[in-house]
Amino acid sequence: MLTGVTTTGTPHLGNYAGAIRPAIAASHNDDANSFYFLADYHALVKSQAPESVHQSSLEIAATWLALGLDTDRAIFYRQSDIPEIPELTWILNAVTAKGLMNRAHAYKAAVAVNEESGSHEPDKGITMALFSYPVLMAADILLFNAHRVPVGKDQKQHVEMARDIAQRFNHNFKELFVLPEPVIDDNTAVLSGLDGRKMSKSYNNTIPLFVAEKKFRKLIMKIKTNSLEPGEPKETKGCALFEIYQAFASEAEVEMMRQRFADGIGWGDLKQELFEYLNEHLSGAREEYNRLLADPGHIERVLKKGSVRAREVAVPFIAEVRAAVGIRPLG
Ligand code: TRP
Numbered sequence: 019m020l021t022g023v024t025t026t027g028t029p030h031l032g033n034y035a036g037a038i039r040p041a042i043a044a045s046h047n048d049d050a051n052s053f054y055f056l057a058d059y060h061a062l063v064k065s066q067a068p069e070s071v072h073q074s075s076l077e078i079a080a081t082w083l084a085l086g087l088d089t090d091r092a093i094f095y096r097q098s099d100i101p102e103i104p105e106l107t108w109i110l111n112a113v114t115a116k117g118l119m120n121r122a123h124a125y126k127a128a129v130a131v132n133e134e135s136g137s138h139e140p141d142k143g144i145t146m147a148l149f150s151y152p153v154l155m156a157a158d159i160l161l162f163n164a165h166r167v168p169v170g171k172d173q174k175q176h177v178e179m180a181r182d183i184a185q186r187f188n189h190n191f192k193e194l195f196v197l198p199e200p201v202i203d204d205n206t207a208v209l210s211g212l213d214g215r216k217m218s219k220s221y222n223n224t225i226p227l228f229v230a231e232k233k234f235r236k237l238i239m240k241i242k243t244n245s246l247e248p249g250e251p252k253e254t255k256g257c258a259l260f261e262i263y264q265a266f267a268s269e270a271e272v273e274m275m276r277q278r279f280a281d282g283i284g285w286g287d288l289k290q291e292l293f294e295y296l297n298e299h300l301s302g303a304r305e306e307y308n309r310l311l312a313d314p315g316h317i318e319r320v321l322k323k324g325s326v327r328a329r330e331v332a333v334p335f336i337a338e339v340r341a342a343v344g345i346r347p348l349g
Contacts (some may be wrong), residue, residue: 019050020164022057023099030224032217035207036170042085047091052092053162058099059154063147079317081227084307095240095324097158106157109343113186114153122152123175136301156180161332163196174200192342207265210258214242228307228342231297238293248284259288261330266299
């Protein structure tokens, strides 16, 4: 099992509930051999702000470690520490149909924006990195022969493309690559953000997971609600506050909360309670997070150790791949 996180932005509650928590739970599982990595080459597609890419790598690594990623079992590394990934990317470029990349959602969306703006240049502002992003992602996955790739719905197409690319390589050269499957868990929570839209760094409506207590409370108080008064029964469905509570609370707690919505809990009281609840749940990890941020050298050592383990797999495998395409010693 393998999954990557693009190093842009600061981890938020939505990332936690949707991706980080299930991944950390899986890292404690002996059944799977898991690979988790910081996709910092992917970050360059979206951001050319060096300081923020660097800072985001630090924050994401600290978050995963603070929340208890089991780095003895799981292999935790940084994409850019594995030179075999860009090496494989090039080889895969040679078996990737350009037409396949033309169909990638992210590229099509960027072209659509240009067309809607009336531009005569459909590829305006689109880099080769954005266009060929799925090939880099295929290399991430195929280099480790991952069987299962847990991703959000928006990434499903990329995993399917990795499968297509693997198939083409296997057919043209040698059966070296496992065909990966996307794993999309429909039960994992998708949280709404401050403005009611999906919590996402692209909407700028996120609540960071580890922000100082005062700021955290302020943000929770800012979550948009309707204008129902205390005492009026309220819907849980589509309520951002309820969703967030549900992502953290036990089933019994959620049932009690449902009743309190029916009984007309006031939004102000609910926000205060939600703040206290989350704060209590996150404060231990937040302390650990702050401790880790103050010791980036430790994080660096953890990642370097992870990359040594990852390369134990990658180095011999890339040699097989190179040999299969005819790149090998002459004598
Ligand atoms: N593109 C993924 C995202 O933005 C991150 C990613 C990069 C990834 N490489 C990967 C996920 C390989 C799974 C497997 O969310």
